[in-house]
Amino acid sequence: MVRPLIQMALDSLDFDATIALADQVAPYIDIFEIGTPCIKHNGVNLVKAMRSRFPDKLILVDLKTMDAGEYEATPFYAAGADICTVLGVSGLATCKGVIKAANAHGAEAQIDLINVEDKVACARATAEAGAHIMGVHTGLDAQAAGHTPFTDLADIARLGLNVRVSVAGGIKASTVQDVVRAGASIIVVGAAIYGAPSPAEAAREIRDLVEATEV
């Protein structure tokens, strides 16, 4: 089995702090996610800066696009994004626009299933449309209301679609092995790393746990 990739969500608003945090955790991380608040605040220049500082890492730009898919995503792929996200709730036309922009740049499009009512139907339709990654995601506000992504992850993973499955939503050391066993191929961790006393140590622990998980 291929080791699942570890994605670190960079959710600060501060440009320099984002780069500094990425520097600390880089040895343990496969994908840097420029989080939605961060990309809204800092824009495409942060993607360019991250691309040039981390040429060997994958960069996901968490656009959560809701309309004008191809038009919105194109400059971010052109700036060096490997993956951009589009909301499943945006509808198939917008998802197809981001998929088209991704394919034009040899990159990938991730469908974010956050707040989608029928996640299985959305996953099937967008996978059929050529989406590369399906993102099972319990957002920060839903987490605060007590929700988790675990049931949704099991539902999407068992479909066996021809996509990679990413999971996000409060994943931490005590749950990371469960999501690996449940079939996630990309594990997203934000607060459990950036909120730790030592983000590097927290990232290393997550990496060790993922590597030690038998599936």
Ligand SMILES: O=C([C@H](O)CO)[C@H](O)[C@H](O)COP(=O)(O)O
């Ligand atoms: O995508 C995220 C959220 O919607 C804000 O943009 C987070 O980056 C994602 O949930 C991962 O962070 P944690 O839930 O803190 O692990």
